[in-house]
Amino acid sequence: MSLIEMRSITKVYRNSGFETEVLKGISLDIEEGEYVSIIGPSGAGKSTLMAIMGCLSLPTAGTYTLDGEEVEQMSDRRLSRVRNEKIGFVFQAFHLLKGVSAIDNVMMPLMYSENVPKDAAGRARAALTRVGLGHRIQHTPGQLSGGEQQRVTIARALITQPRIILADEPTGNLDSKNGAEIMAAFDLLNAEGATIILITHEQEVAMHARRIITLKDGQIETDRRYENLPQSEAGPAGAGAK
Amino acid sequence: MRIFRNLRQALRGLGQSKGNTFLMTLGILIGIGSLTVIVAIGEGTKAKVLERIANMGFGPESFSVIAGSGRLFFARTENPTSMTLQDADDIRAMPTVRIVVPRQRVSIKAVYRANFTETRVYGATPDWEEARGWVLSDGEFFGDEDMERKRRVIVLGATPAKKLFEGEDPIGKKIRLGQVSFEVIGLLEEKGLTESGYDPDDRALIPLTTSMSRLLHQTHLDSIKVVAVSPEKVGEVMEAVRQLLRRNHNLSPLAEDDFRFITPEGIMQWVTQSEQALNRMLILVSTVSLLVGGIVIMNILLVSIRERVREIGIRRCFGARRSDITQQFLFESVFVSLLGGVFGVVFGLGVCFLLERFDLLPTRVTWEPFALAFAFSSVIGLVFGIQPARQAARLSPEETLR
Numbered sequence: 001m002s003l004i005e006m007r008s009i010t011k012v013y014r015n016s017g018f019e020t021e022v023l024k025g026i027s028l029d030i031e032e033g034e035y036v037s038i039i040g041p042s043g044a045g046k047s048t049l050m051a052i053m054g055c056l057s058l059p060t061a062g063t064y065t066l067d068g069e070e071v072e073q074m075s076d077r078r079l080s081r082v083r084n085e086k087i088g089f090v091f092q093a094f095h096l097l098k099g100v101s102a103i104d105n106v107m108m109p110l111m112y113s114e115n116v117p118k119d120a121a122g123r124a125r126a127a128l129t130r131v132g133l134g135h136r137i138q139h140t141p142g143q144l145s146g147g148e149q150q151r152v153t154i155a156r157a158l159i160t161q162p163r164i165i166l167a168d169e170p171t172g173n174l175d176s177k178n179g180a181e182i183m184a185a186f187d188l189l190n191a192e193g194a195t196i197i198l199i200t201h202e203q204e205v206a207m208h209a210r211r212i213i214t215l216k217d218g219q220i221e222t223d224r225r226y227e228n229l230p231q232s233e234a235g236p237a238g239a240g241a242k
Numbered sequence: 243m244r245i246f247r248n249l250r251q252a253l254r255g256l257g258q259s260k261g262n263t264f265l266m267t268l269g270i271l272i273g274i275g276s277l278t279v280i281v282a283i284g285e286g287t288k289a290k291v292l293e294r295i296a297n298m299g300f301g302p303e304s305f306s307v308i309a310g311s312g313r314l315f316f317a318r319t320e321n322p323t324s325m326t327l328q329d330a331d332d333i334r335a336m337p338t339v340r341i342v343v344p345r346q347r348v349s350i351k352a353v354y355r356a357n358f359t360e361t362r363v364y365g366a367t368p369d370w371e372e373a374r375g376w377v378l379s380d381g382e383f384f385g386d387e388d389m390e391r392k393r394r395v396i397v398l399g400a401t402p403a404k405k406l407f408e409g410e411d412p413i414g415k416k417i418r419l420g421q422v423s424f425e426v427i428g429l430l431e432e433k434g435l436t437e438s439g440y441d442p443d444d445r446a447l448i449p450l451t452t453s454m455s456r457l458l459h460q461t462h463l464d465s466i467k468v469v470a471v472s473p474e475k476v477g478e479v480m481e482a483v484r485q486l487l488r489r490n491h492n493l494s495p496l497a498e499d500d501f502r503f504i505t506p507e508g509i510m511q512w513v514t515q516s517e518q519a520l521n522r523m524l525i526l527v528s529t530v531s532l533l534v535g536g537i538v539i540m541n542i543l544l545v546s547i548r549e550r551v552r553e554i555g556i557r558r559c560f561g562a563r564r565s566d567i568t569q570q571f572l573f574e575s576v577f578v579s580l581l582g583g584v585f586g587v588v589f590g591l592g593v594c595f596l597l598e599r600f601d602l603l604p605t606r607v608t609w610e611p612f613a614l615a616f617a618f619s620s621v622i623g624l625v626f627g628i629q630p631a632r633q634a635a636r637l638s639p640e641e642t643l644r
């Protein structure tokens with residue numbers, strides 16, 4: 001059984017009597033340990049797909065099975081627990097709590113765990129050290145650079161040891177140097193066994209993954225897998241595609 | 243525990259928006275502060291009135307029965323003659339009664355040589371001293387033998403003593419009440435004027451028998467003072483006395499009482515009636531200000547939810563349940579409300595201290611303001627916090643992060 005199984009997922013938004021079908025029958029499987037990029041132009045439905053994968057929103061139709069559990073059947077309480085235990089989010093806009101230190105931001109997901117580990121602060125410190133911020137744990141987001149803030153969000157995503165890391169345009173607000181550092185961090189996490197799903201519209205970022213799913217108008221246009229990292233190949237379309 | 247973690251998040255949230263926290267606290271502070279002051283003034287006034295009543299000779303276990311229908315000090319009948327010594331003896335026979343003092347009263351001119359003054363003269367029994375709890379500053383009170391022999395002896399209050407004797411020692415001197423001569427045998431200790439201007443010292447006491455046969459030449463009584471065995475028995479004794487007097491005076495079931503009671507509570511109600519009305523109005527005003535404080539909290543919280551939509555979304559993303567968000571906002575509301583309550587009590591106590599210090603109004607601090615502040619603040623925090631808290635929890639995590 002795959003970690004993520006999506007069958008004929010559609011998502012319709014209703015607003016003031018207007019209906020917009022953002023996703024039109026998406027079906028895909030993602031295995032544990034995969035490194036997947038979902039790319040596509042604006043309005044293709046990438047963020048909506050990520051919201052459904054992250055259990056932040058439910059599909060209008062279709063079935064989504066996460067780690068063997070049907071998401072549509074889950075209560076709000078169960079969805080909260082799944083988000084807490086199985087998914088780590090990294091956002092383009094960082095979404096850190098303002099005025100709260102890096103270590104407290106990283107510890108925040110543990111506060112909503114069923115069992116808060118006794119060494120929560122120690123774990124948060126270790127996560128920050130792992131992303132190279134061991135020396136800035138007491139700094140608030142306002143005192144950190146964009147790259148540092150994004151590294152705090154990665155540490156926060158890792159703190160509950162989730163099954164999946166969902167990253168929505170993680171380098172979108174960063175310069176190329178910081179962007180490269182963040183991508184290197186994801187590469188390393190995947191090498192260590194983490195399942196990573198990147199949502200991006202930047203081809204260069206998408207190339208870090210071993211599988212690239214292209215969305216267009218709410219549907220999967222292409223779904224390609226690579227033996228090696230496509231960025232090491234000659235062209236973006238990757239000769240190593242399966 | 244999860245609830246404590248949510249409490250910690252709430253405290254952190256409040257710490258981060260100090261301006262909002264201050265404004266929310268201020269509304270409750272004013273309400274609770276004024277409530278504290280009003281309750282303290284109410285209690286202070288009550289204590290003062292009770293003190294005055296005690297000075298008038300009413301302990302908590304005593305009351306007076308006055309001849310003639312009416313209410314308290316206001317008679318509807320003139321010169322009632324229905325109350326007799328027999329009534330007093332019958333009351334004395336009750337097991338729940340400790341002391342009974344039958345009395346006659348007249349306002350009369352007292353003369354000593356060229357000095358004279360108009361004073362209230364009471365014919366009473368020797369028990370008066372104990373019933374009234376009024377000690378003598380000099381000499382002695384009349385006794386049973388003075389009663390039996392109808393002796394013309396008199397105990398003077400401080401006011402007639404001063405006016406008649408002007409510094410001379412009155413003990414053993416003779417004064418005249420009308421045409422009857424009396425020997426001064428004792429002096430009552432001075433009490434001083436009450437705040438309302440009543441002079442309790444303007445009085446003199448003679449044996450009841452002397453008063454009946456030598457001064458007033460009448461056998462009916464003006465009043466009977468009754469002291470029950472304990473304050474709790476007063477109500478029971480009053481009812482028994484009422485039944486007894488109605489029977490003794492042959493009153494038909496439809497006739498109104500031809501006597502009236504003066505109790506500490508009755509006087510208290512009478513004296514504090516206007517103050518109570520004022521108090522009620524002030525309590526209403528402070529309740530309104532508390533409600534306004536609650537509405538301020540609700541509005542500021544609603545605005546702050548709009549400002550903190552993203553924070554709510556982030557928390558929901560990382561595992562916060564709806565109930566966590568509800569609790570967090572509810573804790574914030576209850577906490578600022580309680581904070582306002584604590585500061586309000588402190589502020590109120592400060593005002594009370596100043597009122598006492600500059601002798602503006604009597605105040606008395608009791609535990610009630612603290613309990614009221616705690617109860618009111620919690621309720622206001624809960625009631626006005628629930629709507630914003632539920633609104634925050636209903637937000638969809640996906641939409642809040644867009």
